[in-house]
Amino acid sequence: MTGQAGEASTRRTARSKITPEREAELYEAVLELLRERGYEALTMDAIAARTRSSKATLYRQWGTKGQLVIAALRHGKPFDIEDIDTGTLGGDLREMTRRTGKAAGEDTELLQAITHAARQDEDLRLAMREMLIRPENEVLERALARGAERGEVDPGNPALGYVVHALLGALLARPLIEDDYADGPYLEHFLDSVVLPALLLRPENPRP
Amino acid sequence: MTGQAGEASTRRTARSKITPEREAELYEAVLELLRERGYEALTMDAIAARTRSSKATLYRQWGTKGQLVIAALRHGKPFDIEDIDTGTLGGDLREMTRRTGKAAGEDTELLQAITHAARQDEDLRLAMREMLIRPENEVLERALARGAERGEVDPGNPALGYVVHALLGALLARPLIEDDYADGPYLEHFLDSVVLPALLLRPENPRP
Structure with missing residues (x-):
């Protein structure tokens, strides 16, 4: 896993051409597919089809399935409990x-x-x-x-x-x-x- | 899922030609592969290769991946705690x-x-x-x-x-x-x- 920081920053530059809305939509679709199929059976083909992207674009911008899923997980905010302070x-x-x-x-x-x-x-x-x-x-x-x-x-x-x-x-x-x-x-x-x-x-x- | 009881009993007859030792060995291999890959990414090809069986044999005797995994799960006995009765x-x-x-x-x-x-x-x-x-x-x-x-x-x-x-x-x-x-x-x-x-x-x- 050496050199990932460099690759990630290159990809980040490439990714920045996508609008934030499109990126959020893509991450949502990845999480949806992940819930449906499980990580091991999730393929880049399925992600490309569901998100109407080319596989080449996905690989160029995220590198691997793992990197893309991680980005989607980091992007998602499953719930917000940070403000809880009821006094007891x-x-x-x-x-x-x-x-x-x-x-x-x-x-x-x-x-x-x-x-x-x-x-x-x-x-x-x-x-x-x-x-x-x-x-x-x-x-x-x-x-x-x-x-x-x-x-x-x-x-x-x-x-x-x-x-x-x-x-x-x-x-x-x-x-x-x-x-x-x-x-x-x-x-x-x-x-x-x-x-x-x-x-x-x-x-x-x-x-x- | 209709007709499964009949299919299962047909398969049981076919399976009875396998020795119990061979059957146990095959189930162990299925559970091993299952732990390695996860259910969704587990393929009959991989099971056939690991157990040195033909895919045709696997399909004839167990019907589907699901039936085979279920048979392997039913066969496995993860632990035996039935006799526990310490008095407290x-x-x-x-x-x-x-x-x-x-x-x-x-x-x-x-x-x-x-x-x-x-x-x-x-x-x-x-x-x-x-x-x-x-x-x-x-x-x-x-x-x-x-x-x-x-x-x-x-x-x-x-x-x-x-x-x-x-x-x-x-x-x-x-x-x-x-x-x-x-x-x-x-x-x-x-x-x-x-x-x-x-x-x-x-x-x-x-x-x-």
Whole structure:
């Protein structure tokens, strides 16, 4: 993977001839195809056909399928939870699960489509984490730190290190077990039943 | 999908000419290729080459790639946790995570390889659940029921309905967040930090 920075910057120059609207449209089409077919079966031919581009153009501007998918992942913004700060840790976590649950179908499908290939492709794995895992993780870590500062949770509670694993896990596990995505109500119930009790926080809106 | 039962029984007759050893070897090769390439990019050509079979034989005996992969999944036994009964719920869950963790790499890879395709292919999805999800789930449900009978856990605790989601979730989530599978020690720590506290069971071997 040497020389990629140079190639990428050359490509960026070439790509700059495309309008931002056209670029966004192309990335959307790539993500759509990715969700439909999975990374391994996605071909440049299919991308060219769907986006009405020539394959030569795609190769010239993005280099490889991997680079194009990574650019599309980086471009996409699956959800925006950055502004969440309700004043309590329970409230923050609840608002995060609500918003995450809204995009659960699309996000889970995208993760499922690239997870296996990402095992063998480090660039793809890093882009997946950068785009789909890290932003949510950082917002979550900040909310947990605020909760610890306010004394709502013991900073030594070992569950603090697993909140992101537990919530991402619920998102990934549900469609394998049941014929449904982990939507907002499911994630909220999981939060109340598993995550908040493990953090020794009380659910604010206990269910009957 | 009509007429499949009849076709399957015809194929079973044809398949019976293969020795069980050869059949087991072929299924192992299919699972190996599946883990390497993912379901969508797996081709009958590749299976024929790896197993030194003719494509005509594969199609005659299994019908489709999906049928062959399902047969291989049904044949494989990823782990054996059926006999676990330590006398306490905490002990049972700990022993399950230990054994599950041993095969975490192979099992996770197999799940990752078929999860996306299983969304669109009902037969594959049912075979995946039958082979890779349901056996573990049933053993877990029996252990939870014994724990409730012994009074170790409140039968009304809502976390009881999420133990399988939480543990399967940890298995799926860890390799996305970190460069590692959810091995035995990881799953045990997740159990002690998240699952047992949510069940209001005390960890038997608390960590420092």
